Amino acid sequence: MSPVSGRNRKQKGANALKLGMYFRRHWQLYALLILPISYFLLFKYGPMYGVIIAFKDFNFFQGINGSKWIGFDAFREVFAMKDFYKTLRNTLMLNFLDLLLSFPAPLILAIMLYELKSVWFKKLSQTILYIPHFISWVIIGGIVYQVFGTQSGMINNIVTSLGFDAIPFLTDKNDWLLTYLLVGVWQSAGWGTIIYLAALTGINKELFEAAEVDGAGRLRKIWSITLPSLKPTIVTLLIINLGNMIAIGFERPYIIGNTAVREYSDVLSTFVYRIGIESGQYTLATVVGLFQAVVGLVFVLGANYASKKLADQSIL
Amino acid sequence: MAINAKTKKKTSILLALTLVCTLLLSACGGKDKENGSSGNSGASGKQVTLKVEVFDRGNSPAGSTITNNYLTNYVQDNFGKPNNINVQFVPVPRSEEVKKLNVLMASGGDVPDIVFTYDSATFYRYAQQGGLTELSELIEQHAPNLKSFLGEDTLAYGQFEGQQFAIPAKRSHLGKYSSFIRQDWLDKLNLPIPQTTDELYNTLKAFKEKDPGQTGGKVIPLGMALAPAQYEPLIWSFIQPLTDEQRITLTQQLGSRDYPTLLPGFKDALQFMNKLYNEGLMSVDFSLDEDKKKLSEDVSKGLVGFFSEDDMNPFYPDGMYATLQANNPGATLTSVDVYSNSEGKHPKPEYAPIGLFIMIPKTSDRAVEAIKYLDWMASENNLFNMQNGVEGENYTLKDGVPVMKADATEEAKNRIYNWGDMAIISNGKQLGDADKNVEAYVLGMPEQYQDETRRALTVSRNDTFKPVKFDRPIEAQNKYGTGLLDKFHEIVVQTTMAKPDKFESTFESMMKDYMANGGQAILDERTKVYESMK
Numbered sequence: 001m002s003p004v005s006g007r008n009r010k011q012k013g014a015n016a017l018k019l020g021m022y023f024r025r026h027w028q029l030y031a032l033l034i035l036p037i038s039y040f041l042l043f044k045y046g047p048m049y050g051v052i053i054a055f056k057d058f059n060f061f062q063g064i065n066g067s068k069w070i071g072f073d074a075f076r077e078v079f080a081m082k083d084f085y086k087t088l089r090n091t092l093m094l095n096f097l098d099l100l101l102s103f104p105a106p107l108i109l110a111i112m113l114y115e116l117k118s119v120w121f122k123k124l125s126q127t128i129l130y131i132p133h134f135i136s137w138v139i140i141g142g143i144v145y146q147v148f149g150t151q152s153g154m155i156n157n158i159v160t161s162l163g164f165d166a167i168p169f170l171t172d173k174n175d176w177l178l179t180y181l182l183v184g185v186w187q188s189a190g191w192g193t194i195i196y197l198a199a200l201t202g203i204n205k206e207l208f209e210a211a212e213v214d215g216a217g218r219l220r221k222i223w224s225i226t227l228p229s230l231k232p233t234i235v236t237l238l239i240i241n242l243g244n245m246i247a248i249g250f251e252r253p254y255i256i257g258n259t260a261v262r263e264y265s266d267v268l269s270t271f272v273y274r275i276g277i278e279s280g281q282y283t284l285a286t287v288v289g290l291f292q293a294v295v296g297l298v299f300v301l302g303a304n305y306a307s308k309k310l311a312d313q314s315i316l
Numbered sequence: 317m318a319i320n321a322k323t324k325k326k327t328s329i330l331l332a333l334t335l336v337c338t339l340l341l342s343a344c345g346g347k348d349k350e351n352g353s354s355g356n357s358g359a360s361g362k363q364v365t366l367k368v369e370v371f372d373r374g375n376s377p378a379g380s381t382i383t384n385n386y387l388t389n390y391v392q393d394n395f396g397k398p399n400n401i402n403v404q405f406v407p408v409p410r411s412e413e414v415k416k417l418n419v420l421m422a423s424g425g426d427v428p429d430i431v432f433t434y435d436s437a438t439f440y441r442y443a444q445q446g447g448l449t450e451l452s453e454l455i456e457q458h459a460p461n462l463k464s465f466l467g468e469d470t471l472a473y474g475q476f477e478g479q480q481f482a483i484p485a486k487r488s489h490l491g492k493y494s495s496f497i498r499q500d501w502l503d504k505l506n507l508p509i510p511q512t513t514d515e516l517y518n519t520l521k522a523f524k525e526k527d528p529g530q531t532g533g534k535v536i537p538l539g540m541a542l543a544p545a546q547y548e549p550l551i552w553s554f555i556q557p558l559t560d561e562q563r564i565t566l567t568q569q570l571g572s573r574d575y576p577t578l579l580p581g582f583k584d585a586l587q588f589m590n591k592l593y594n595e596g597l598m599s600v601d602f603s604l605d606e607d608k609k610k611l612s613e614d615v616s617k618g619l620v621g622f623f624s625e626d627d628m629n630p631f632y633p634d635g636m637y638a639t640l641q642a643n644n645p646g647a648t649l650t651s652v653d654v655y656s657n658s659e660g661k662h663p664k665p666e667y668a669p670i671g672l673f674i675m676i677p678k679t680s681d682r683a684v685e686a687i688k689y690l691d692w693m694a695s696e697n698n699l700f701n702m703q704n705g706v707e708g709e710n711y712t713l714k715d716g717v718p719v720m721k722a723d724a725t726e727e728a729k730n731r732i733y734n735w736g737d738m739a740i741i742s743n744g745k746q747l748g749d750a751d752k753n754v755e756a757y758v759l760g761m762p763e764q765y766q767d768e769t770r771r772a773l774t775v776s777r778n779d780t781f782k783p784v785k786f787d788r789p790i791e792a793q794n795k796y797g798t799g800l801l802d803k804f805h806e807i808v809v810q811t812t813m814a815k816p817d818k819f820e821s822t823f824e825s826m827m828k829d830y831m832a833n834g835g836q837a838i839l840d841e842r843t844k845v846y847e848s849m850k
Contacts, residue, residue: 060422061447061678082832083799151600171603171813259542259809260603262802277415279798280441 054286087271106192129190137251171260199233243300367428371737372407377730386731429680432672439673440789443476449676452480459691485671488744488753491776495624499650501528512656523621539623540602541611553655554585570801589812603809618644627776631765651772666780671743796834
């Protein structure tokens with residue numbers, strides 16, 4: 001028993017009392033928290049338990065606990081695979097190019113929409129721009145084959161009827177890259193404008209009026225008022241995007257990709273699918289997933305740190 | 317402020333505690349339930365439920381579903397009721413059978429009592445990981461009819477390290493592929509039917525240059541797809557005659573097929589494909605066409621001069637040939653055996669004499685009922701009835717071969733729309749001998765195509781060779797098979813589409829990649845097994 005001084009004890013008692021009062025007053029707020037927290041525990045933290053598969057020779061008839069521990073053997077095996085590095089390179093490459101092309105697209109689109117005067121036209125074009133976001137990749141894949149096919153695709157029908165050689169949009173890896181990126185922009189740019197448009201409505205209109213009085217033209221206003229007002233949004237989205245550099249959706253590369261361009265279209269998610277779901281090597285698939293998660297975490301923290309230092313903006 | 321900080325700390329401790337609890341809880345939940353394989357029979361009193369997997373091809377006719385149709389009721393009435401068993405069917409999409417089966421098996425409790433797959437690697441993996449019920453005793457006790465129906469040879473394919481972990485279905489017709497040529501185009505150009513690969517090349521060139529189908533330059537002399545039925549006949553015809561040692565050590569089994577990646581002549585085959593592709597004699601987008609949809613579309617449109625395909629595929633009602641003739645009156649296809657090797661033969665692979673691997677998961681409590689079900693199917697006329705329907709309504713017998721009635725009512729036809737997926741112990745109709753089995757297929761086709769079907773089925777059985785069989789699984793194949801199959805397709809696509817001067821370097825680098833990703837491991841293991849077999 002360590003001797004506790006009277007003052008200390010008193011202090012503790014007072015603190016407990018205050019804490020009780022605090023909870024009595026604010027318990028509704030904590031009650032509201034229960035649902036989201038249990039969601040995260042159940043669906044985000046709970047499954048993390050499965051990560052130990054990466055360290056086990058997983059056999060699904062024996063379950064996770066019944067399988068043998070193998071330490072880092074599976075990591076060694078994955079890091080010795082040539083395909084792992086190829087898919088890692090492709091993941092980073094596709095994401096980086098996507099960032100260059102798909103990241104500015106919704107921004108530009110949002111500013112253009114914002115500048116529109118006619119309300120009904122604005123609403124109409126917004127709706128049309130959103131639609132691709134709601135189309136499943138499987139269907140987009142079908143459309144892409146119809147439009148970009150070499151022999152009977154719409155575009156190549158025009159190209160060949162003009163007397164040029166057909167362009168192998170889907171079967172030459174460099175042409176394919178372009179197809180992949182453009183389809184991505186088409187699918188996601190409209191939807192991406194939502195956040196920017198929301199931020200734009202927050203700009204004080206007086207700023208524009210004052211600039212007009214000062215004789216600023218449209219471009220000047222965009223450059224000096226609209227863009228600076230969007231800076232926090234842009235930085236936040238950029239951080240999130242950078243954090244996702246190592247993660248890549250499964251459907252887009254899997255469906256738009258094909259055997260002829262696997263050199264570029266084979267990414268980590270399709271790799272995991274192939275060794276995990278198709279070949280049943282769950283241990284290796286888990287290793288790759290864990291690797292992705294760890295690198296992704298480093299990326300997010302790094303990007304956040306950099307932006308805090310450089311632009312004084314951060315999300316943590 | 318101070319309170320705030322304290323509260324925060326308390327809250328986070330609380331959160332951490334909750335987290336730990338959740339983890340512990342899920343840890344307990346993750347434990348697999350362990351239980352015996354054979355349960356007691358339900359004959360005494362309470363009805364038991366037997367769950368049986370069934371392939372769902374999404375083609376159930378109106379009024380019936382994949383889990384409730386004429387055949388499921390037939391099973392229930394003739395097997396379920398007398399034995400006090402409720403037979404439930406669990407649908408699995410045909411195109412995702414292995415993936416869905418993996419998920420089902422991993423789920424433990426929910427897995428059907430009878431599952432199956434065409435993929436031997438999947439079967440070996442389940443067997444090796446101890447997920448399957450050993451069946452030899454059960455067969456001995458409960459399945460005399462099944463045993464005599466399948467025979468020792470077929471059953472041997474279901475063994476893993478001496479134990480019977482699967483019941484392979486028996487295959488009635490072993491032929492795979494035939495080739496087809498537009499006879500009306502040949503007639504128009506006054507050309508004979510090509511007999512060798514060289515003659516075929518000249519014919520294809522003539523098709524391209526003279527465009528006898530007046531397609532307006534869209535002619536596809538050789539219809540190709542990235543599917544075995546199209547590339548296998550071509551590639552295998554270039555493989556040189558092999559010694560036993562070469563066949564055993566250098567063949568690579570990927571998935572359920574033998575592949576010739578390392579066999580002498582493989583490169584020549586690719587070189588030929590490269591030539592055809594670069595001269596514009598082959599489907600340009602074949603690499604995008606893994607499900608043969610584009611090919612069958614092109615054939616139906618009348619753009620394709622020559623192609624190879626699963627022997628019976630073009631002849632089904634409303635199939636490729638029927639659509640072709642609807643679009644182009646006067647178009648005729650002839651079944652031909654063209655691709656030839658250095659000896660003038662037409663080598664092509666044939667099926668192993670088995671179909672599905674039927675398995676009973678170890679977690680199943682109904683192993684006895686499951687075996688009884690399979691035995692019931694093999695006994696009396698049950699298999700025949702499931703495959704052919706009702707005499708007089710679906711078929712009439714002619715020399716012991718059921719002839720499908722062309723004028724059968726829609727309702728009668730719909731009865732047995734998925735007989736192939738329900739009669740799991742057999743792949744194809746079983747009538748006693750191979751010729752009768754083939755004849756049953758022929759008579760199942762629309763009348764105007766029956767002669768041509770018969771010819772195609774003769775072609776597909778000509779000069780065939782069997783898949784290499786080992787008495788033990790090659791582990792490297794199970795491990796790398798799926799990934800290497802993708803690599804194999806990449807080799808075919810990249811070398812075919814390369815510019816002719818890049819062919820050599822493309823082939824070299826693709827092969828290196830293939831070997832590094834498991835090809836070498838398979839080669840080593842097969843060589844070792846060959847040594848030990850000597």
